[in-house]
Amino acid sequence: MLEDPTIAVPPASWPAAYPQGYAVVDVETTGLARDDRIISAAVYRLDARGEVEDHWYTTVNPERDPGPVWIHGLTSEALEGAPLFQEVAEEFAARLAGRVLVAHNAVFDWSMIAREYARVGHEPPVRQRLCTIALSKALALPLPNHKLETLAAHFGVVQQRAHHALDDARVLAEAFRPSLHAAARDNVRLPLLECLPLTEWSATPRIGRQATPAGGHRPGSWRQSRKLPPCPYPNPGRYEEGGPLKQGMRVAFSGDTSVDRELLEDRAVDAGLHVATSLSRLTSLLVTNDPDSGTSKVLKARQFGTPVVDEAAFGQLLQNVAPATEAESTKGSKQA
Numbered sequence: 001m002l003e004d005p006t007i008a009v010p011p012a013s014w015p016a017a018y019p020q021g022y023a024v025v026d027v028e029t030t031g032l033a034r035d036d037r038i039i040s041a042a043v044y045r046l047d048a049r050g051e052v053e054d055h056w057y058t059t060v061n062p063e064r065d066p067g068p069v070w071i072h073g074l075t076s077e078a079l080e081g082a083p084l085f086q087e088v089a090e091e092f093a094a095r096l097a098g099r100v101l102v103a104h105n106a107v108f109d110w111s112m113i114a115r116e117y118a119r120v121g122h123e124p125p126v127r128q129r130l131c132t133i134a135l136s137k138a139l140a141l142p143l144p145n146h147k148l149e150t151l152a153a154h155f156g157v158v159q160q161r162a163h164h165a166l167d168d169a170r171v172l173a174e175a176f177r178p179s180l181h182a183a184a185r186d187n188v189r190l191p192l193l194e195c196l197p198l199t200e201w202s203a204t205p206r207i208g209r210q211a212t213p214a215g216g217h218r219p220g221s222w223r224q225s226r227k228l229p230p231c232p233y234p235n236p237g238r239y240e241e242g243g244p245l246k247q248g249m250r251v252a253f254s255g256d257t258s259v260d261r262e263l264l265e266d267r268a269v270d271a272g273l274h275v276a277t278s279l280s281r282l283t284s285l286l287v288t289n290d291p292d293s294g295t296s297k298v299l300k301a302r303q304f305g306t307p308v309v310d311e312a313a314f315g316q317l318l319q320n321v322a323p324a325t326e327a328e329s330t331k332g333s334k335q336a
Helices: 085-096 106-119 132-138 148-154 165-185 261-270 296-304 311-320 326-335
Strands: 021-029 038-047 052-059 100-103 128-131 192-194 250-254 274-276 285-288
Touching: 021 085, 021 106, 021 165, 038 085, 038 106, 038 165, 052 085, 052 165, 085 106, 100 106, 100 165, 106 128, 106 311, 128 132, 132 165, 132 311, 148 165, 250 261, 250 296, 261 274, 261 311, 285 296, 285 311
Parallel strands: 021 100, 100 128, 250 274, 250 285
Antiparallel strands: 021 038, 038 052, 128 192
């Protein structure tokens, strides 16, 4: 059981391997797809022990429709005089430089930031990121779900303006500090992930990107659709919440993902999973960032009782996929 996170950790007990500084980030965007744009960004810079050093906020003109105004409240009129991303890129980079990027569902914030920098021909100065969802799981916090407001409530942090980048970043910074101290006290290894430079973004569509499905291409995909290699392992059954993924499990994806869909599929295949293009009673797990979307896969998952996780949770599960047993591997090879 974790100790009270309000009790300060003695300097001598602080893990030497922990980072020397953090940049707690939140971005609001025009949507969730890879072609969507950042419309506001906030950064709280924290020292090695999670104490706030300063904060920064800006709106950004996305040069397009602002998307779900009912969520973030930023209209086209409000963003008309805002700077373009290229005009704030240098200041934004200065806030991130030399620090670990911290965000709630960090793969999304990192991906959006990386794309914006790719559009202006630069790389953000970020080498590692930390997802507070992953950290709360590592700490085994007794949370009913992994929403930001739930994490904030657990630590008594009051949300003032949900989906406003500056207030979301403040709330996360205040919740991250006790989480960091709890991890330091229990000598928990921080779930740091590498931030790889974005190399696949292009300002113009590549050949086939706008082709119809009949032409053998998926709309919005960077690469021509391809046949995935057969999985060498038999399906061990459904994913069980709290447990690991297991080689041979059938995984389906639905809706937009912050990481390129085909990259996610490749990672799943490399881990020994079977990527399914449709959902059936044999599907082990559905990955979707919008479980209320009403897509055919989501509806079938409800009908069949198929477990559902979001992209961030799936990314964490991919780090520790349980191997198939020797008997299963042999059986799978014979079936292949």
